Amino acid sequence: MSIGRLVALFLGIAFLPAAQSHHAFSATFDVDKPIELTGMVTKLEWQNPHTWFYMDVTDEHGKVASWAVELASPNLLMRNGWTRDSMKVGDVVRVDGYHAKDGSNTANAKAIVLTATGETLLTGPAGRSGR
Numbered sequence: 001m002s003i004g005r006l007v008a009l010f011l012g013i014a015f016l017p018a019a020q021s022h023h024a025f026s027a028t029f030d031v032d033k034p035i036e037l038t039g040m041v042t043k044l045e046w047q048n049p050h051t052w053f054y055m056d057v058t059d060e061h062g063k064v065a066s067w068a069v070e071l072a073s074p075n076l077l078m079r080n081g082w083t084r085d086s087m088k089v090g091d092v093v094r095v096d097g098y099h100a101k102d103g104s105n106t107a108n109a110k111a112i113v114l115t116a117t118g119e120t121l122l123t124g125p126a127g128r129s130g131r
Helices: 003-014 016-021 074-079
Strands: 029-045 052-058 064-070 092-100 106-114 120-122
Touching (some): 029 064, 064 092
Antiparallel strands (some): 029 052, 092 106, 106 120
């Protein structure tokens, strides 16, 4: 096997996890299932290709459910004015977004409202909310 083919094989294997974790919005989330969640941030993961955070949401019966919420890439969030300190573990936030097609406790956020200050953090392209 030539050196070029070995390098191509190595690069293909090295980037396979990132390629597999990236997905089209419409493959996972349903634009016809808008969702609003309010709860406390429990974990943040600034990573490519998407930033994720996790939150505990208490329903009207007092039952707590953990939710995973997908955001845009760290680069796009920063272009929209976010910093790594914009949202912290322990913050109470309201998420406006879209529910996962599979019905799991997973959502894609179009905007985040920090309930303590009322500040809205947009997650979409060019500072727009939504897809």
